[in-house]
Amino acid sequence: MAEEMRIVLRNYGKIDPLKIDDYIAQGGYKALEKARSMDRETLIEEVKKSKLRGRGGAGFNCGQKWSFAYQAQADQKYVVCNADEGEPGTYKDRLIMENDPHTLIEGMAICAYAIGATKGYIYCRGEYPHLVGILNTAISQAKEKGFLKDFDIEVRSGAGAYVCGEETALIESIEGKRGEPRFKPPYPPSEGLWGKPTIVNNVETFANIPVIVEKGADWYASIGVPSYPGTKVFTLTGDINNKTFFEVPTNTTIRELIYKYGGGIPGGKKFKAVQIGGTSGAFIPEELLDTPVAFDNMAAIGATLGSGAVFVLDETRDIVDVVTRIAKFFEHESCGKCAPCREGTARMYEIMSKINSGKGTTKDIETISRLGRVMSCSCLCGLGQAAPAPVLTTIQHFKADYHAKLV
Amino acid sequence: MGKSYAEIIMPYKDKKGGLIEAFHALQREFNYIPEEALKEAARIFKIPESKAYGVATFYSHFSVEKRGKYIIRMCESAPCHVAGAGEVLKALEQYLGIKVGETTPDGKFTLELCECVGQCQAIPVITINDDVVLSVSPERIPEILKKYE
Ligand SMILES: NC(=O)C1=CN([C@@H]2O[C@H](COP(=O)(O)OP(=O)(O)OC[C@H]3O[C@@H](n4cnc5c(N)ncnc54)[C@H](O)[C@@H]3O)[C@@H](O)[C@H]2O)C=CC1
Ligand SMILES: Cc1cc2nc3c(=O)[nH]c(=O)nc-3n(C[C@H](O)[C@H](O)[C@H](O)COP(=O)(O)O)c2cc1C
Ligand code: SF4
Ligand code: FES
Numbered sequence: 001m002a003e004e005m006r007i008v009l010r011n012y013g014k015i016d017p018l019k020i021d022d023y024i025a026q027g028g029y030k031a032l033e034k035a036r037s038m039d040r041e042t043l044i045e046e047v048k049k050s051k052l053r054g055r056g057g058a059g060f061n062c063g064q065k066w067s068f069a070y071q072a073q074a075d076q077k078y079v080v081c082n083a084d085e086g087e088p089g090t091y092k093d094r095l096i097m098e099n100d101p102h103t104l105i106e107g108m109a110i111c112a113y114a115i116g117a118t119k120g121y122i123y124c125r126g127e128y129p130h131l132v133g134i135l136n137t138a139i140s141q142a143k144e145k146g147f148l149k150d151f152d153i154e155v156r157s158g159a160g161a162y163v164c165g166e167e168t169a170l171i172e173s174i175e176g177k178r179g180e181p182r183f184k185p186p187y188p189p190s191e192g193l194w195g196k197p198t199i200v201n202n203v204e205t206f207a208n209i210p211v212i213v214e215k216g217a218d219w220y221a222s223i224g225v226p227s228y229p230g231t232k233v234f235t236l237t238g239d240i241n242n243k244t245f246f247e248v249p250t251n252t253t254i255r256e257l258i259y260k261y262g263g264g265i266p267g268g269k270k271f272k273a274v275q276i277g278g279t280s281g282a283f284i285p286e287e288l289l290d291t292p293v294a295f296d297n298m299a300a301i302g303a304t305l306g307s308g309a310v311f312v313l314d315e316t317r318d319i320v321d322v323v324t325r326i327a328k329f330f331e332h333e334s335c336g337k338c339a340p341c342r343e344g345t346a347r348m349y350e351i352m353s354k355i356n357s358g359k360g361t362t363k364d365i366e367t368i369s370r371l372g373r374v375m376s377c378s379c380l381c382g383l384g385q386a387a388p389a390p391v392l393t394t395i396q397h398f399k400a401d402y403h404a405k406l407v
Numbered sequence: 408m409g410k411s412y413a414e415i416i417m418p419y420k421d422k423k424g425g426l427i428e429a430f431h432a433l434q435r436e437f438n439y440i441p442e443e444a445l446k447e448a449a450r451i452f453k454i455p456e457s458k459a460y461g462v463a464t465f466y467s468h469f470s471v472e473k474r475g476k477y478i479i480r481m482c483e484s485a486p487c488h489v490a491g492a493g494e495v496l497k498a499l500e501q502y503l504g505i506k507v508g509e510t511t512p513d514g515k516f517t518l519e520l521c522e523c524v525g526q527c528q529a530i531p532v533i534t535i536n537d538d539v540v541l542s543v544s545p546e547r548i549p550e551i552l553k554k555y556e
Binding site for chain 2: 085086087088089090091094125126127128129130156157158159160161162173174175176177178179180194235237238239243244245275279309311313317322325326329332333335
């Protein structure tokens with residue numbers, strides 16, 4: 001069985017996050033020095049070869065994304081860290097920034113060197129006001145020590161909008177506007193912040209970079225599942241004994257996460273379902289628990305790895321009620337820019353409430369399934385596309401729970 | 408007298424995209440964005456008032472209506488929901504004598520709902536301005552709120 005392995009949380013509890021010397025004593029900023037001694041193309045090739053894929057949930061090859069921004073010709077390029085962490089049940093990025101802010105800054109500085117950017121932003125969700133001070137302290141320490149050279153990093157605060165985690169909405173928000181997603185393409189690596197080539201990466205993605213540069217792509221690529229190597233940080237909530245976090249190699253199975261690391265279900269109750277990847281994730285039944293958590297393995301069972309939230313429900317839980325709550329979340333967080341999502345999330349919540357209050361019919365289940373399928377392919381951004389997943393997967397795997405509530 | 412609206416907004420004037428940062432600064436001072444302050448911001452950033460208003464109302468942390476000194480937010484995301492957020496909310500409403508979205512008559516507390524605040528290691532969670540209160544239960548409400556009275 002896979003053991004816990006700490007890469008992005010390697011300094012957790014070992015250093016004082018506000019002391020740069022502690023970070024340096026653990027080998028910190030050596031990777032940045034090494035990166036700068038390499039030529040840019042070799043560096044990006046190394047990141048590509050490590051097969052590191054975005055930890056924000058979409059799993060895009062990190063080095064490949066960097067190469068797009070590297071190739072783009074422009075007078076200014078930007079590096080943006082997505083620290084919006086809006087997915088309910090997720091707090092991994094907070095753990096990294098709270099306990100080891102320099103690992104994020106070093107990762108961003110390596111990216112800045114690779115693509116040729118002189119300006120960076122950390123977009124930190126409004127719910128984490130205490131992190132702004134920690135990040136600013138760390139940035140000024142790194143500046144003072146001369147590690148950042150001409151790379152300047154600014155911290156910006158979000159203000160409570162889930163959709164601002166979507167990279168183009170995030171970019172709009174940094175620009176001081178309403179956080180509404182843009183049409184993609186163009187993707188940010190060619191046209192991002194103020195129309196300039198921009199790399200947006202998640203906190204956990206950046207935190208992997210110094211270790212990859214230090215230990216090499218081959219070392220990293222050999223950990224976990226080859227198509228999505230490395231580790232992933234999971235945060236466990238719901239009906240589970242150990243409500244805490246674990247960083248494990250990606251070949252760990254869902255069952256191991258719940259029973260080995262999570263210590264199983266409290267009170268001797270039976271497992272019912274687990275939702276992985278946050279509120280936009282699929283609900284997974286018992287028979288699929290032996291799936292490794294890696295990106296493609298999850299996709300193969302119609303689920304997502306997403307942000308790495310693990311939300312467990314025991315046999316006594318009312319799954320239709322939970323899904324109704326989730327439907328309300330999406331109705332509230334839809335930005336309203338496109339009709340299928342603006343209208344779709346509202347209708348979905350309406351019908352789920354009807355079913356949940358015992359007034360639904362089989363016709364409602366059919367309608368909501370059709371609506372969900374339409375939304376997954378016609379919504380503009382990932383919010384609307386993923387919103388139906390909890391509804392559709394529970395209708396698929398837990399139909400009896402719905403039928404029990406119909407008139 | 409505290410600072411004028413313009414004094415609060417000006418430091419962000421030359422920051423690219425600084426409007427949202429200026430709104431944050433206003434809210435730190437007043438807990439909401441007063442109408443005159445919003446107009447002042449529009450003037451300083453040279454944008455139409457409607458646009459400034461559009462930005463302010465997009466984000467759930469910003470309010471263009473007067474709120475209490477302390478804003479209590481109850482997380483109702485799925486993990487907090489199954490951990491008993493509903494009961495905590497009822498207890499809060501009862502204790503404060505107000506409903507969600509309202510402010511106590513003495514102007515002290517405003518009660519709001521929110522989504523996950525990323526503190527799911529010990530739920531249910533409420534926040535009171537920038538403070539996070541973990542593992543809240545209905546019984547603990549009086550003791551928690553006493554600190555702010
Ligand atoms: N961490 C969190 O709190 C949350 C995470 N998510 C996750 O977000 C994911 C969706 O994210 P999206 O950004 O919409 O996915 P996406 O697939 O559009 O993009 C993923 C990344 O790859 C880049 N990319 C993709 N194709 C490209 C191309 N042809 N050229 C250049 N760059 C390209 C994008 O710029 C982006 O950085 C979902 O899978 C979900 O799991 C959703 C909500 C919250
Ligand atoms: C509605 C929505 C919300 C998102 N929220 C986040 C988020 O909070 N944090 C994050 O890193 N990515 C989030 N993403 C994904 C980003 O758009 C983008 O894929 C990611 O920041 C890219 O970084 P990565 O390649 O390092 O994962 C979200 C996507 C959508 C559609
Ligand atoms: S899918 Fe929803 S959140 Fe995304 S752009 Fe459309 S309305 Fe906005
Ligand atoms: S679900 Fe309530 S704090 Fe995360």
